[in-house]
Every structure is written in structure tokens, then in C-alpha cells.
Amino acid sequence: MKRSIVLACMVAVGVITVSANADVYTFQPDPANLDNLEHSKYYAWKIDFSLPSGETIDSASLFFDDIYNWNDDDNVLYVSLLDGNWLWDGLSTFSDDQGGGDNTFDFGGAVSLVKYENLPGGYDNRQDITYIFDSSEIGTLNTYVLYDDNFGIGFDPDCHFNNDGVTLTIATVPVPGAVLLGSIGVSFSGWLLRKRRML
Ligand SMILES: [Ca+2]
Numbered sequence: 001m002k003r004s005i006v007l008a009c010m011v012a013v014g015v016i017t018v019s020a021n022a023d024v025y026t027f028q029p030d031p032a033n034l035d036n037l038e039h040s041k042y043y044a045w046k047i048d049f050s051l052p053s054g055e056t057i058d059s060a061s062l063f064f065d066d067i068y069n070w071n072d073d074d075n076v077l078y079v080s081l082l083d084g085n086w087l088w089d090g091l092s093t094f095s096d097d098q099g100g101g102d103n104t105f106d107f108g109g110a111v112s113l114v115k116y117e118n119l120p121g122g123y124d125n126r127q128d129i130t131y132i133f134d135s136s137e138i139g140t141l142n143t144y145v146l147y148d149d150n151f152g153i154g155f156d157p158d159c160h161f162n163n164d165g166v167t168l169t170i171a172t173v174p175v176p177g178a179v180l181l182g183s184i185g186v187s188f189s190g191w192l193l194r195k196r197r198m199l
Pocket residue numbers: 065066127128
């Protein structure tokens with residue numbers, strides 16, 4: 001009975017350690033505003049990232065600072081997650097003549113993150129937008145990073161979006177199973193030590 005209480009305490013401590021141990025990384029493309037996301041272009045942004053040993057990506061978000069369409073026309077902004085394995089380093093730009101739907105699907109492993117439709121036009125209507133990756137997208141991101149230490153974000157503006165910069169934020173935490181096993185291991189060896197002393 002006592003042993004199970006000790007074990008439960010150790011596990012609880014392990015879980016608290018997970019949230020306290022999150023490491024946060026931020027990335028910006030160069031230029032940070034992707035040349036104001038020109039409508040006749042689409043973009044691939046490759047990010048090199050090595051997961052620290054025993055850690056996993058727990059959350060990710062993409063922030064657009066003061067973004068607005070250049071006029072009041074209908075518009076769409078596609079954003080996707082890319083594998084990254086054969087992308088050029090940094091930011092690459094391609095032409096789509098403002099057509100073709102989401103051209104970021106030309107790149108390997110593209111997974112649609114979000115499609116913004118009809119963002120308001122004009123500087124007075126600028127806004128800060130944060131896209132938060134869902135759990136499935138976090139899983140894909142971990143897979144892409146684990147494979148070869150890189151991934152990418154694709155942007156296809158099918159209009160022209162002025163903005164003050166894009167920032168990607170990633171948080172990593174110790175792999176939950178590893179922490180739990182570690183806690184159980186510490187707890188078990190403590191119990192073994194106590195038992196030996198008693199013998
Ligand atoms: Ca802002």
C-alpha cells in the first residue's frame with residue numbers, strides 16, 4: 001500500500017516536471033515579412049531543427065504580425081507544413097501568377113495547416129493572427145524533424161498581404177514515456193535500497 005503511494009507521488013512529480021521543462025524555440029524567415037507575400041509568388045521556408053535527445057515537440061504556432069490585404073478584393077492565403085528534406089536552405093520563392101490554388105502542394109509532404117480567406121484590406125484593418133498546430137499536425141511535424149532534422153512551412157498568397165513579420169514558435173518537452181519510466185525507475189531503485197537495508 002505504502003509503495004503504491006510512493007509510486008503515485010513519483011509519477012505526479014514526473015508529470016509536473018514535463019510542463020516546467022518545456023524549451024521554447026522561435027524562428028523567422030529572411031526577410032521576416034516574406035517580401036509582403038506577393039500574390040504572383042509562393043514560398044517554401046526551410047527550417048533546420050534537431051530535437052534534443054529524449055525530447056519531443058509538444059506545441060507549435062505561427063504568428064503573423066499586422067497582416068492585411070493590399071486592397072479589398074477577394075483573397076486567400078494558404079499555409080502548409082512541408083517535409084523539408086529536399087528544400088533549398090532558407091526562403092525560396094516561386095511564381096504561380098496568382099492562380100493554381102495551393103501551389104505549396106508542389107513540395108514534398110505538404111500538409112495543409114490553414115487557409116485564410118478574405119483577410120480585411122487596408123492598413124487600418126491590419127491584424128495579428130496566430131495559428132496553433134493541432135495534435136495531428138504536431139505528430140507530422142515530429143515525424144518530419146526526426147527523419148532528417150528539418151521541416152518547412154509553405155505559403156501561397158493568392159493576393160498580396162502586407163505584414164510586419166512571421167514568427168514560428170516551437171516548444172519541446174521530455175518524451176512523456178521516458179520521464180514516466182525514469183520516475184518509476186528512481187522509485188523502484190529507492191524501494192530496492194530500502195529493502196536491502198532492512199535485510
Ligand atoms: Ca502587431
